[in-house]
Amino acid sequence: MKKLDLYIIRKFLGTFFYAIALLAVIIIIFDISEKIDDFLERKPPLEAIIFQYYANFIPYFINLFSALFTFIAVIFFTSKLAANTEIVAILNSGVSFRRMLRPYLISSLFLALMSFGLTNFVIPETSKNMQEFQKKYLKSQRKANMNNIHMQISPGVFAYVESFDMKNKSGYRFSLEGYHEGGMDYKLSSDYLRWDSITGMWKIENWVKRQIQESGEIITRGQQFDTLLNLRPEDFAVDVDDAIYMNYRELRDFIDAEKMRGSGNLMKFQIEKHKRIAFPFATIVLTLIGVSLSSRKVRGGIGFNLGVGITICFAFILFMQVTTVFATFGNLPPVVAVWIPNFIFGLLGIYLLRVAPK
Structure with missing residues (x-):
């Protein structure tokens, strides 16, 4: 046999x-x-x-x-x-x-x-x-611009950008909203944000921040400030084709992260x-x-x-x-x-x- x-x-x-x-x-x-x-x-x-x-x-x-x-x-x-x-x-x-x-x-x-x-x-x-x-x-076939992106970057914190340019790593009309069980805590709006690859921080320009407290609403404005966010430029360009570059464990962890962010490609x-x-x-x-x-x-x-x-x-x-x-x-x-x-x-x-x- x-x-x-x-x-x-x-x-x-x-x-x-x-x-x-x-x-x-x-x-x-x-x-x-x-x-x-x-x-x-x-x-x-x-x-x-x-x-x-x-x-x-x-x-x-x-x-x-x-x-x-x-x-x-x-x-x-x-x-x-x-x-x-x-x-x-x-x-x-x-x-x-x-x-x-x-x-x-x-x-x-x-x-x-x-x-x-x-x-x-x-x-x-x-x-x-x-x-x-x-x-x-x-020649690269990757999209250079993404539009109307909305995601949760951490529990209760949501980010939105109207347009993001991957080539310059910059976005236009950006907003950041924080929520708790009772409702909204704050909302940060800006005309422009840019990734600083040296410091690993985001530069937020021409911004307005609304903080909602029990005593009332506090509004602050400014021209520019640097901040750390649980967000990288690559997160704006998530494509299902990117899964080919992940092994099974990486793909599983990525799906868990995307669930938290509320990705449309989940x-x-x-x-x-x-x-x-x-x-x-x-x-x-x-x-x-x-x-x-x-x-x-x-x-x-x-x-x-x-x-x-x-x-x-x-x-x-x-x-x-x-x-x-x-x-x-x-x-x-x-x-x-x-x-x-x-x-x-x-x-x-x-x-x-x-x-x-x-």
């Missing part, structure tokens, strides 16, 4: 990594053709292009397509086994269908753990290296956190479906099985996108939105296993 297990594992993983390698080459060729003008203009060293950019670029795309190519690999090589009557021979030798699934599950578990490690630990680090290269040699970050566990698990679900579909010898051969399998795989991806939209813009909890495709297609996989030829 060890020979059979090793045979299936070698076929499974060999097909997967061969397909992923071909995909990586194709992606790199298209990316080079897209960025060739920037490379010629900025003239980055060849070593930086290879080792700082593309060496860190490949893990992200390998992980992005890992579930799809796991499914395709299972469909492809299992269909070949069925077409060559190898599965019939395996079952006729006394090996049960359930026992034959063991090397498939071992391989899919290995790929799921690989995807989990890439998503939560490797890709955040490689993405930081790639970002440094992009900042230095490629739901998207929560979806990203749950995806980092659910997406690797999808590898196992799709493997079960793939084995069930392709273990039967059909008249259409490998092409028919691949067509049906790819249709199911894209249906899975589409369903995950739909449930994600419901979580982002509706009331569906993020954990349900991310895991419900695995649950439904897992039931489909169990049904297909029951009706598969044994």
Whole structure:
């Protein structure tokens, strides 16, 4: 049985990594053709292009397509086994269908753990290296200005800025409000604020402060003062794409901080956190479906099985996108939105296993 297990594992993983390698080459060729003008203009060293950019670029795309190519690999090589009557021979030798699934599950578990490690630990680090290269040699795509930003920077303290310029690290029409259980304590309004990177303080200019006390309201004004706030310029430019630079622990801590601030992007970050566990698990679900579909010898051969399998795989991806939209813009909890495709297609996989030829 060890020979059979090793045979299936070698076929499974060999097909997967061969397909992923071909995909990586194709992606790199298209990316080079897209960025060739920037490379010629900025003239980055060849070593930086290879080792700082593309060496860190490949893990992200390998992980992005890992579930799809796991499914395709299972469909492809299992269909070949069925077409060559190898599965019939395996079952006729006394090996049960359930026992034959063991090397498939071992391989899919290995790929799921690989995807989990890439998503939560490797890709955040490689993405930081790639970002440094992009900042230095490629044109930045990051927004320079943000508008109408409102957040809670500490319990009971809310900050608002009408417009913030990331390039100059300055904001316009800034206000800071403090509350307690009885209502508002104070409100600070200013026309302009600017970050001082040397002192780590904010310069508040042309300000008015209203302090509400039991004896009445006290209004003070001034031209400029420096202050410490639980706020940095990067906090005004929070984007869900920034999650790629965080490992799982950093993302979890970031979500806790964003909950306190009342971030409008909180739901998207929560979806990203749950995806980092659910997406690797999808590898196992799709493997079960793939084995069930392709273990039967059909008249259409490998092409028919691949067509049906790819249709199911894209249906899975589409369903995950739909449930994600419901979580982002509706009331569906993020954990349900991310895991419900695995649950439904897992039931489909169990049904297909029951009706598969044994």
